[in-house]
Amino acid sequence: MATPTLRSSSVPSLPPPSPKSPPEYPDLYGKRREAARVHMLEREITFLEEELKSVEGLQPASRCCEEIADYVMANSDPLLPSTKKNRRSCRFWKWLCGMPCFNLSWICCCCCCCEGLSLQLKLPRCCCDCKPCSCSCSCLPSINCSLPKWRCCCSCPKSQCCKESCGLGNCCTFPSSCNFGCPTCPSCPSCCSCKCTCTCSCPSCPKVSSCCCCTKSCWRPCCLCC
Amino acid sequence: MSVTDLKDRHAAAADTVNNLRHRLKQKRLSLLDTDICEYAKSQGRAPVTFGPTDLVCCRTLQGHTGKVYSLDWTSEKSQIVSASQDGRLIVWNALTRQKIHAIKLPCAWVMTCAFSPTGQSVACGGLDSVCSIFNLNSPTDKDGNLPVSRMLSGHKGYVSSCQYVPDEDTHLITGSGDQTCVLWDITTGLKTSVFGGEFQSGHTADVLSISINGSNSRMFVSGSCDATARLWDTRVASRAVRTFHGHEGDVNAIKFFPDGNRFGTGSDDGTCRLFDIRTGHELQVYYRQHSDNDIPPVTSIAFSVSGRLLFAGYTNGDCYVWDTLLAKVVLDLGSLQDSHEDRISCLGLSADGSALCTGSWDTNLKIWAFGGHRRTT
Numbered sequence: 001m002a003t004p005t006l007r008s009s010s011v012p013s014l015p016p017p018s019p020k021s022p023p024e025y026p027d028l029y030g031k032r033r034e035a036a037r038v039h040m041l042e043r044e045i046t047f048l049e050e051e052l053k054s055v056e057g058l059q060p061a062s063r064c065c066e067e068i069a070d071y072v073m074a075n076s077d078p079l080l081p082s083t084k085k086n087r088r089s090c091r092f093w094k095w096l097c098g099m100p101c102f103n104l105s106w107i108c109c110c111c112c113c114c115e116g117l118s119l120q121l122k123l124p125r126c127c128c129d130c131k132p133c134s135c136s137c138s139c140l141p142s143i144n145c146s147l148p149k150w151r152c153c154c155s156c157p158k159s160q161c162c163k164e165s166c167g168l169g170n171c172c173t174f175p176s177s178c179n180f181g182c183p184t185c186p187s188c189p190s191c192c193s194c195k196c197t198c199t200c201s202c203p204s205c206p207k208v209s210s211c212c213c214c215t216k217s218c219w220r221p222c223c224l225c226c
Numbered sequence: 227m228s229v230t231d232l233k234d235r236h237a238a239a240a241d242t243v244n245n246l247r248h249r250l251k252q253k254r255l256s257l258l259d260t261d262i263c264e265y266a267k268s269q270g271r272a273p274v275t276f277g278p279t280d281l282v283c284c285r286t287l288q289g290h291t292g293k294v295y296s297l298d299w300t301s302e303k304s305q306i307v308s309a310s311q312d313g314r315l316i317v318w319n320a321l322t323r324q325k326i327h328a329i330k331l332p333c334a335w336v337m338t339c340a341f342s343p344t345g346q347s348v349a350c351g352g353l354d355s356v357c358s359i360f361n362l363n364s365p366t367d368k369d370g371n372l373p374v375s376r377m378l379s380g381h382k383g384y385v386s387s388c389q390y391v392p393d394e395d396t397h398l399i400t401g402s403g404d405q406t407c408v409l410w411d412i413t414t415g416l417k418t419s420v421f422g423g424e425f426q427s428g429h430t431a432d433v434l435s436i437s438i439n440g441s442n443s444r445m446f447v448s449g450s451c452d453a454t455a456r457l458w459d460t461r462v463a464s465r466a467v468r469t470f471h472g473h474e475g476d477v478n479a480i481k482f483f484p485d486g487n488r489f490g491t492g493s494d495d496g497t498c499r500l501f502d503i504r505t506g507h508e509l510q511v512y513y514r515q516h517s518d519n520d521i522p523p524v525t526s527i528a529f530s531v532s533g534r535l536l537f538a539g540y541t542n543g544d545c546y547v548w549d550t551l552l553a554k555v556v557l558d559l560g561s562l563q564d565s566h567e568d569r570i571s572c573l574g575l576s577a578d579g580s581a582l583c584t585g586s587w588d589t590n591l592k593i594w595a596f597g598g599h600r601r602t603t
Contacts, residue, residue: 034232041239043427047465048246055250055506061258064488064502064509065265068533069551071485077532078580079596081280 251471254506262500262510263553274534274549276557281547282597283564284581286590287318289325294585296338297572300345304576306583307348308591309339315350317362320576320583320593329360329372338387342395347375349398351385357400359412378410380417387436392443399446399460401433407448409460419463421448422456427465429456435479441486445503449477455491457503470501472508479527479538490536492524498538498548512536512548514555526572531579539570545584559584559594566592 227235260268292311299306304320313334317327335353342348351357357378367373383403391397391409397418401407406428407421422428431451439445444460445467453473456466475494482489483500488509492498498512516522522542529536529550536548537559543566545559559565566586573584581595 031229031232034229034236035227038232038236038239040427041236041243044243045239045246047427048243048250051468051506052246052250052253055253055257058257058505058507060260061502061505061507061509062260062265064505064507065260065262068262068483068485068488068500068509069266069269069271072532072534072551075484075532077530077534078578079281079530079582080274080532080534081276081596 257505258507261553262551266551271551273552273554274556276547279597281557281559281562281594283559283562283592284595284597285320285323285593286564287316287320287323287592288590289316289318289328290314290589290591292589293568293571293587294589294591295336295571296350297574297583297585297591298339298341298348299574299576299583300341301343301577303345304581305341305345306574306591307339307341308585309336309350309352310589311336312589315339315348315360317348318591320581327362327372332358332374338385340388340390340398342390343393344395346395349388349390351378351388351400353384355379355381355384355402355404357381357385357388357398357410376412376415378408378412378415381406381408383432386432386434389436389438389446391438392440394443399436399438401436401448403432405429405431405433405450407433407436407446407458409463419460421458421463421466429454431476434476437481437489439482439486440484441482447480447482447489447503449480449491449493451476453477453493453495455480455489455501468503468506470506470508472499472501472511473497475523478523478525481527481529483529484531484533490527490529492527492538494523496521496523496540498524498527498536500550510550510553512538512550512553514546525570528573528575528582530575537573537575537582539573539584541569543567543569543586545570545573564592566590 287306287308290308290310290312292313294308294310296309297306299320305326306318306320308316308318310316311334313331313336315327315329315331315336316325317329318324319326329348331350331352333352333354333356336350337352339348339350346363347359347361349357349359358374359376359378360372361375362372364372364375378398378400381400381402381404383405385400385402387401389399391399396412397409398412399407399409404423406423408417409419409421410416411418422433429448429450429452433448433450435449437447439447445457446460447455447457449455453471453475455470455473455477457468457470459467470491473491473493473495475496477491477493479492480489487504488500488502490498490500496513499508500510500512501508520542522540522544524538524540526539527536534550535556536550538546538548540546540560543560545565546555547557547559548554549556560570566584566588568587570584570586573582575582581593583591583593585591
């Protein structure tokens with residue numbers, strides 16, 4: 001049976017349908033934004049009502065103050081002048097404050113301890129090894145011998161040591177006028193120039209659209225260095 | 227519903243919110259029967275007194291060539307990591323002043339740094355909106371630089387603060403200028419939870435500071451430019467457990483009190499405050515009137531291990547030591563010999579509480595410790 005043929009028509013055939021996403025609804029009047037704001041407020045109302053109910057059963061502040069005072073008085077504090085009994089003066093065993101010991105380093109290397117003080121104040125019997133640039137004591141694995149090391153480790157090889165000039169290479173040094181912070185509104189004067197062939201531009205602040213921000217919260221740098 | 231109807235509903239809801247906030251404020255005021263200072267005085271507590279050489283500067287750590295913005299101590303060894311405008315992290319041996327590592331950062335604009343609990347890695351973040359992790363045991367690259375071992379990307383604003391979850395080298399929390407805090411899984415580099423943000427109830431301005439509860443690591447607090455502090459439970463990211471009002475300016479610094487049930491804040495309004503996390507009470511305001519009516523903002527705070535002392539750094543270079551019980555300034559480290567020459571931007575206590583480290587815009591860090599005699603009975 002012959003397939004019937006369609007008669008040719010003078011009207012051009014329509015293109016085949018192709019599925020398309022519906023056009024985006026234009027939120028011309030901010031309706032969706034407004035609805036979101038209302039939703040946030042209504043949620044905040046729920047939270048506040050819950051909090052108002054919970055406040056009913058709260059203890060007064062005096063009870064909290066009592067707890068704090070009890071806690072503070074019950075715990076010792078190494079930074080407080082206290083009235084603890086000690087067998088001897090621990091002046092040169094204080095946390096790195098024993099300058100007199102520098103001159104009497106052999107005493108510092110003696111085993112001595114003060115009761116009631118931090119373990120870090122207990123110095124080892126022997127002096128430290130002065131390994132090139134390790135500058136660490138091998139007397140006890142977890143304790144560094146600071147005062148004797150001061151004398152013997154002062155000449156660590158520069159190339160291996162993490163000293164001030166080690167490892168910084170040729171990095172940019174910023175002139176002192178290069179600071180964080182935005183210039184005063186409304187004008188934006190040109191910023192400092194960095195040595196490393198950088199260029200400066202006044203940034204736009206994320207918070208305030210019309211002018212540069214003056215507050216700390218605008219953390220855009222004045223100079224952006226490469 | 228038309229836009230006009232929505233606007234009317236918005237206005238009504240805003241009125242209701244204001245009314246509820248007022249009622250809440252009144253109710254809370256009625257529970258504030260005293261503050262810590264009045265209570266301590268009523269108990270006859272004597273103030274802390276420091277002699278002239280009791281708290282002294284023991285060490286000055288020199289090496290940065292730019293302002294120091296952040297520092298953190300290790301949990302066990304006496305090491306400190308510091309972050310500076312010079313684009314470096316430096317890991318110091320605080321006992322010897324030696325620099326153990328000087329890490330060149332991919333982005334020089336760093337704002338925060340933290341040591342992992344084991345001391346094996348450090349984290350930092352800043353204007354690049356990324357928190358970068360460095361494994362201190364990794365071999366250096368051909369230029370001698372320590373490579374980044376993980377980048378935690380996803381914040382839409384600068385990373386202002388970061389802290390590792392205690393006892394977990396694999397998780398840390400960041401605070402950001404995008405108004406959110408994020409709990410990260412460092413192993414995968416992915417966000418575990420986002421606290422606040424566009425569709426959740428959270429801060430309404432930049433987050434500037436965070437502090438994780440050392441007694442219960444599921445709880446942390448955040449301070450923000452919206453002048454509030456918020457308490458979060460890491461299991462519930464959809465909303466803050468509680469919001470703490472009181473400050474009148476950005477909350478730049480926040481730290482848990484050693485007992486884990488209170489926390490302190492430092493703000494642009496020049497005050498430090500102590501809040502109770504279980505009740506929400508504001509228990510004390512630490513503010514000292516200046517003769518010239520200048521109110522320097524607070525940049526950083528830390529508590530001593532007993533909680534008796536509150537250290538607060540200010541933009542004018544002062545570093546007040548507050549007696550937390552009697553709300554009195556007992557010492558100003560900024561006025562001592564060898565003090566910093568510029569703003570104190572950060573400070574932190576060593577793990578054993580025997581030393582305080584301060585970092586400053588004068589590019590130095592200083593270690594302060596007890597240098598006096600302990601009185602004998």
